[in-house]
Amino acid sequence: MTLHIVVTAKQVVDPETPTSAFLIENNKVTTSTSFAPVINGYDEQAVEAALRIKEALGDVVITVLSCGSSFALDVIKKPLAMGADNLILLQDNAFDNLIDPTLVIRALTSAIQKIGDVDLVISGRQASDWDNALVPMGIAELLDWPVATIARKIDVIGNTVKVERVLPDGYEIVETTLPAVITVSNELGSPRYPNMRGIMGARKIQPTIWEINDLGIEYQSTEIAMELISLEKPIKSIETELIQGEDEADAGRKLALRLREERII
């Protein structure tokens, strides 16, 4: 039987964007256009995890699901180039700049139900813009599916999923049954680079686009639990003392002396 995996993927501001390039305009975080968006790094790892399952089991279909108000197609199609089979974009202005992700969770959940035969949802552990780590948990609760988080390895054996979960000092092996939601962490390893064949293949695949009206969501704005008051860049007010020396080694010695002088060591 075919195993159908949905991978959720979010298009985000590149987290490697230098701090100074983050701008706040009208209570919205932006960067200048010279910084292209990326797929959330952990979501690329989620794609990688799905591809590894596909390599292990063979009969696996991978559908990538993304929710947003607008997409850079060359960016969001990267999972297809990596080897995913389908791409569904939930694209609607209603998803623009939401602080409270409840609507996004409803939309993704409805889409998963609409797809119908999904066995496994794999998501990145959190998105690098809001760092919420809420969406996969919300999908699991709405679908009433079990969850395993922060995975570094996923094994699907029949109807059972075995996951290695990263812990602060080691890891644990947890087990659950399909259908389930699993979130992955960077300890899984780097996502693969798309090869030429993958890139060519991805060009031919057109994403399916669903708008909010296609999803049959009942949602009232009164359900919102978070209202944004303001966004601010944290103020750093430290004065840095650069230790000078005749050469680098001398600066190292002077650093030790200076720390002793200040009774820090």
Place this chain on the structure above:
Amino acid sequence: MTKALVIGEMLNGELGAATFEGIAAARILDCSNVAVMIAGASIELAAEQAIFAGADQVFTISQGPAADGEFDDLINASYKIAKEIEPEIIIGSKTIIGRDVMPRLAFRLGTILVPDCMSLERDAEQRIIVTRPTYGGNVNARIACVGQPVVISLRPKSIDAMGLDQSRSGAINEIEFTSNIRTRIIEKIEEKSEGISLQDAKTVVAGGRGLGGPEAFDSLQELAGILGGAVGASRAACDAGWVPSSFQVGLTGKTVSPDLYIAIGISGASQHMAGCSNAKTLVAINKDEGANIFKEARFGVKGDWEKVIPAFIEQLHELIN
């Protein structure tokens, strides 16, 4: 009367910092009744501690899967308590437990978690206002929590615990709920490094991609040895496999707050700083003068670590023996 429910945690058989911080947060918000849930084997003493720390009522789970740390039952238990006492606010922590339990508890209660709060207050209309970092720490958001109930998680170590008051008293009750485990822990594999733990160390010597390979971490071990500290790392160094992921400091690694943090070959990305910016004194050694770490450090040396560190170690030997 405003009620709060704190989803407390045990740590190594004792009441964990998450519990103390959660109770303190409830008091900051002027909650007049603070209930705490804790789970673990032999927790009578911890329950009493929670009362001394400011709780009015403690719900305990002293046996079964929840006491063993199974998330599914921690959620089932906390959901039951929340339904029973109907708190205005539920407070947890962004720990390894809270990361799983808090969002799912909130969804089950029909609302959504406001995660990773660093500070909280009430506005003129008595709404709960929190400040939380976003974009890896590049931007702080002030958010009015308007859910019913309000469910938040605190960033560990961002709220000060209150002192213990041994004269306080309160009810301690074991709770009953229906167990339902769907994701089960099969085995835990500990990879604890020897010596002082990263989180407790007064000095942390951390290395990043700039160290160029695993061998350099030997020098960092030596340095940590002299200073009586522990070794940490950036995610880049962990991802490269130079040190285990348990060394990672940062947003998705460990939060440390030592007296002294020495960052070597680390650029100072906001996600890294999220784990170490509470250090009393931060020292940066980096060959790039423009590195962000210099904007956050009290002392800096611009230079190649291969030249700076041996001389630094040599001088320390002279000073410290």
